[in-house]
Amino acid sequence: MLLVRRVIEGIIYSNIFIGICAVALTLTNQVTVEGDFHFNKGLGFVFFSTVFTYCFLKFRKTGGAVENTTHHNWAEEHQQLSRNILVISLLATVFYFAGLEGRVQFVVALLAAFTALYGFVNIPFTNPKRKLRDFGLLKTVFVAIVWSVTTVVVPLGDSFVETDVMIFLLLRRFLFILALTIPFEIKDMVGDREHNLKTIPYLIGVSNTKLLAQGILLLLALIIIMQHLFFGLSIGYMLALDISLLLTIFCIQPVDEETSDWWFYVVLDGMMVLQFVLVYTTMLF
Numbered sequence: 001m002l003l004v005r006r007v008i009e010g011i012i013y014s015n016i017f018i019g020i021c022a023v024a025l026t027l028t029n030q031v032t033v034e035g036d037f038h039f040n041k042g043l044g045f046v047f048f049s050t051v052f053t054y055c056f057l058k059f060r061k062t063g064g065a066v067e068n069t070t071h072h073n074w075a076e077e078h079q080q081l082s083r084n085i086l087v088i089s090l091l092a093t094v095f096y097f098a099g100l101e102g103r104v105q106f107v108v109a110l111l112a113a114f115t116a117l118y119g120f121v122n123i124p125f126t127n128p129k130r131k132l133r134d135f136g137l138l139k140t141v142f143v144a145i146v147w148s149v150t151t152v153v154v155p156l157g158d159s160f161v162e163t164d165v166m167i168f169l170l171l172r173r174f175l176f177i178l179a180l181t182i183p184f185e186i187k188d189m190v191g192d193r194e195h196n197l198k199t200i201p202y203l204i205g206v207s208n209t210k211l212l213a214q215g216i217l218l219l220l221a222l223i224i225i226m227q228h229l230f231f232g233l234s235i236g237y238m239l240a241l242d243i244s245l246l247l248t249i250f251c252i253q254p255v256d257e258e259t260s261d262w263w264f265y266v267v268l269d270g271m272m273v274l275q276f277v278l279v280y281t282t283m284l285f
């Protein structure tokens with residue numbers, strides 16, 4: 001059991017699992033647009049770029065010291081493995097990026113610049129120097145935007161997708177990731193307080209933060225029902241998506257500052273994988 005636990009921890013804290021979650025969301029879109037899924041360079045880019053970005057953000061040093069988080073602690077205990085994953089994911093990201101279409105590469109370049117401003121580069125002409133992540137209320141919106149574009153626009157870059165379908169895919173993905181990201185603000189409250197970040201739970205409290213996330217998911221469920229009623233979305237697909245949203249609402253409810261990391265990184269993040277499984281299952285019948 002100890003070995004199994006260590007393997008699972010390695011998959012989670014090395015950020016491989018969050019890469020799998022990004023792939024799952026991408027496959028959900030493929031099934032939606034094409035009726036099936038297949039592996040291509042866009043999918044490889046989504047996986048490795050997600051792993052690299054999260055590794056770089058979570059393993060980097062801040063102010064000369066490693067932050068006391070489970071990801072940083074795991075990286076400190078497995079320094080060589082962490083470096084290997086970082087380098088391999090970077091090289092693979094570059095390789096798959098080279099195979100993307102020109103317009104998709106342009107979109108990725110804009111995302112990279114946006115991400116750099118968020119986590120790595122100080123915004124010009126600010127005093128004191130600040131990054132986008134230092135503006136607490138922008139954190140969740142940033143994550144939702146980047147994930148939406150990365151898992152919707154990038155993988156479908158070589159496919160013809162009607163404008164209204166693309167808009168719905170982006171809207172659904174944005175709201176879903178936004179709602180999933182908000183509870184993580186509760187987990188990060190202690191660190192955010194230390195950095196004087198006025199995040200959502202800081203401003204409205206933990207209970208209201210959970211209600212906000214759950215309300216966004218309910219809104220998304222209603223949008224999906226409207227798509228079924230007025231835009232031809234199949235009832236099976238509608239049920240698969242809405243069931244995944246209702247389960248996510250249920251899993252957000254017990255979250256507080258004392259909730260285990262595993263609940264966030266396995267259960268809540270795992271809702272992305274579950275959504276793909278449910279959607280693909282409906283396509284088989």
